[in-house]
Amino acid sequence: METQENNSTDEQTETAASRRHLTLSGQLMVLVAVLALGPLLVTNYIGYQRTKDVLAEMTHQALNNAVSLAATETTDFISERKKLLSSLVAGNLHLSQASDEAARLIAEEPSRLNATLTPLERHLEAKAESTDAQARFYVLSPEGQVLGSSEGVQPRGMWRRDDLCLELAEQPSRLAIHHESDSVLYVAEPLDSSSQSSKGAASAPILCARFDFAMASRLRELSHSQAPVERFRIINESGEVLIDTEGAMDSDDSAMAVLFEQLDEQDPRYGTYDSAEHGTVFAAVAPISSTDWMVTAEVPSAKAMAMLEDLKRRVFWMGSGFVAIVLLGMFLMVRTTIDPLRDLVEATKKMARGELAQTVATRGPREVAHLASVFNKMSRQVSDLHHNLEERVDQRTAELHQNQAFSQILFNSMHENLMVIDRDFRVIKANDAARRTYGDELVGKLCHVAFQASDCEDENCPLRRALESGEPVEEERVHLNQTSPEIMHTQVFPLPAPTGQPPNQVLMVTRPITDEKQELASTAADEKVSAYALMAASVAHEIGNPLSSISAQLQLAKRKKDPEFTEKVIDIIDGQVSRIDKLLRDMTAFSSRQSNHATFVYWNQVIEDVVRLLRHGPHGRFVSFELDLADELPAAYAAPERCFQVLLNLGLNALDAMEGRGTLTIETWLDGEDIVIRTSDTGPGIADDVEEHIFEPYFSTKDPHKGSGLGLFISKRIVEQMDGVLEYKAVEGGGASFIIRVPVATRARVRA
Known part of the structure; x- marks a missing residue:
């Protein structure tokens, strides 16, 4: 049940994690978008903008070239007509005289003038036939009467007023374009005759020429031949349209004003303006020399960029085809690569849920098919291992039950x-x-x-x-x-417990251990009795020597009966009695220090008492005792009798090991908060195989009648009850060394 809950939790965690990450197909789409479609779009956009700029520059150049050509041809056309009219006027006295005669006839004999051609009309007709400019000439009086025409006899009189020619005569350019059945160019020039020179130019007749304006058709031809120009116009400085190749002769003053404001100052000027009909329009303007007219060459931005738009459509369709190919490739990759991988993932999830022996179809690219083959092999091996593992688990479970039963039996036994x-x-x-x-x-x-x-x-x-x-x-x-x-x-x-946990x-x-404690107490009492017996023997020995001396001196005194000798004997006896008295006082002081209750104990004093006892024992007479005791060693808190018992046991063991001859060294020093006591002898030492057993109860290397095997065991227990440590150290070259480490008495320890 717990395993199923863990699997469910793992699946939820895996699902949440998978939602936070893109799938492989999603990553592939992002990769394609970043590495293929992204650069394609960027490069196409940059190429489009650069091509647009190049086309705009090319349109600029083409418009400049076209408008320059149109302005040049128009200038030449007008210059030729103006030169023709000027040549008729300049120095032509006959024309001036004929004009005067025509003016006289109109005034004096108007009926005759209406019936026949005047010399002026014949002269004008001859001039019109002699030029190939398709010209018509008129001579007007200052009042506006037609004095003569190259068209022959015409009704004359004040009713024949032509204000256009009169206005042209007063203008600096003396040019005008008039729209009749076709575009017509009018050029006016005042006649300067000898009879009129005194009256001024304002009262002179006016020679007015009417020419077919062939440049209109020429500009239409140029609008078709000079790509990408779509429209030529001739306009005056006020923005009035004089010629429009599209036939729209209405004046768009606002558009022209915007055009002139936006154009740069170079010649020809170039720029764009916004048209209500065509939107943005590219335009170039060039002036017509010796006039206040200008020629404009124009093309709508849509037409100028038609090639770019066509290219954009082609690129769009090519890009769409590329995207379609990429999507098709991705689809094929998903079918051939992603789907097999998804099958592997699903099979892996089933194995994670415990449904082993899963297999998948070995399809897709070689690597994916190889992966599927390896997965199938792994799945079979895992299934076999799981089967074998179940058998081993059953076997181990049976063994575990058997071991548990054995452990329980052992536990209860x-x-x-x-x-x-x-x-x-x-x-x-x-x-x-x-x-x-x-x-x-x-x-x-x-x-x-x-x-x-x-x-x-x-x-x-x-x-x-x-x-x-x-x-x-x-x-x-x-x-x-x-x-x-x-x-x-x-x-x-x-x-x-588990790692890191208590x-x-x-x-x-x-x-x-109640019985054992009683037995140990009895044995300890026996050890204490033996120690006191040793002490009694030592005291008896120490007292026996003075008593023997006293007895001998008394025997001598009895024999000699000499007062002087007796007095010497008394002095000797007094010295021996003093010796016995001192020994008894020392033993009394020692006995008074022996207490089984904890108090302040000075280990140096305990050591001196033990050495004094050992020195006079049967095995200490020929042993050298060396003491190296630290000055002002602080007190410990323990039972003095137990401290004496520990040192006496260690001393007696050392004397037995040295067999009565050698050196016993006892040292004390202070190590931090611990008092250290070390005993060292020059005996044979303790064998390595025996060393680990010396503190065990009833273990002894002595003869059965010489020891109980409890001395070191009891000593170690006593030291440990003092919160101390008793340990053995071998001495190089032979001998044994025991170290006692007990804490210094403190107020807290005394209270405890």
Whole structure:
């Protein structure tokens, strides 16, 4: 059930993660868009803009060329007509005289004038026939009467007024274009005759020439031949349209004004203007020399950029085709590559859900097909391994059950009380020995209730210390079993927990040691009695020597009966008595220092007492004692009698090892907050195979009648009860060294 929930959670997590990332096909589309379509669009856009600029520049050049050509031809056309008219006027006295005669006839004989050609009309007709400019000539009076025409007899009189020619005569250019059936160019020139010179130019007759304006058709030809020009126009400086190749003779003053404002100052001028009909229009303007007219060459932007628009359409269709090819390639890739990969993903998900032996079709590109083949092989191997694993799991499970049964038997067969206790200090498992000791209902109880010992809040509780420190704890505690209190040797071992986490359970091992403690106490008492017996023997020996001396001196005094000799004997006896008295006082002081209650103890004093006792013992007479005691060594807090017992045991072992001859060295020093005592002898030392057993109870290398094997064991226990350490160190070249390390007495330790 838990595995299914984990799989469901994993699938939800995988789904959420997949939603945050693009699929492979999506990544492929983005890659194609970035590496193919993106550069294609950018390059096409840049190419389009550059082509547009190039076409605009080409249109500029073409319009400039076309308008320059049109302006040049128009200038030549007008110049030729003006020169022709000027040649008729300049120095032509006959024309002037004929004009005067025609004016006289109109005034004096108008009937005759209407019936026949006047010399002036014949002269004008001859001039018109002699030129190939398709010209018609008229001579007008200053009042506007037609004096003569190259068209023959015409009704004459004031009714024949032509204001156009009169106006031209007053203009500087003396040019005008008039639209009749076709475009017509009028050129006027005043006649200057001798008879009129005194009257001024304003009263002189006017020669007016009417020419067919062939440039209109010529400009139409140029608009068709000079690509991309679509339209030529001749306009005056006020924006009035004189000639328009499209036939629209209406004046667009606003458009022309905008055009002139936007055009640059070069010649010919070039620019664009906005037209209501054609939108943006490219235009070039060139002036017609000796006139106030200008020629414009124009083409709408749409026509000028028609090639670009056609190119854009072609590029669009080519791009569309490219995109279609890319999409087709992507579709094929998805079918041949992505779909097989999706099949692999689905098969992998099924395997993750426990549906093994999944296979997929080996299709697609070689790499994908190879991947599918490898996946199928892996799937079969995983299925086989899973089958084999299930068999092995079943086998291991059976072995585990067997081992658990064996472990349970072994657990229950232990004579020690074994209990597993959790972090709440509740017994969760116990062996048969523990149930016999603490009751059948032990499991489920709190430990302090089951043992009737201290409360779990006690800081000295070994279970609490083991759980907090993660280190084994060993001590002696009093537990109440089903019958009576019992001293228990207690060991607490933290059970392994996941890495980085504190232990949640401990294994508690208890063993009753009340009988053992009593036996040890009895043995310790025996050891103490032996020590006191040694001390008594030493005292007896020390007292025996003075007493022997006193007895001998008394015997001598009896024999000689000499007062002077007797007085000397008395002095000798007094000295020996003083020696005995001092020895007794020392023994009394030593006895007063021996207490089984903890107090301040100076180890240097204890060492001197032990050495004094050992020096006079049976094995210490020929042993050299060397003391290297630190000055002002602080006191320890312990029972003096126990300190004396430890050093006496170590000293006696050293004397036995040296067999009464050698050197026993005792040193003391202060190491931080610890007092260190080291004893070293020159004996044979301790063998390596024996060293690890020397602190075990009842272990001894001496003859059975010489030792109980408890001296070092008891000494180590005593030192440990002082919160100290007793350890053995081998001495190079032979000999044994024991080091005692006990803490200095502090106020907190004394209170404890």
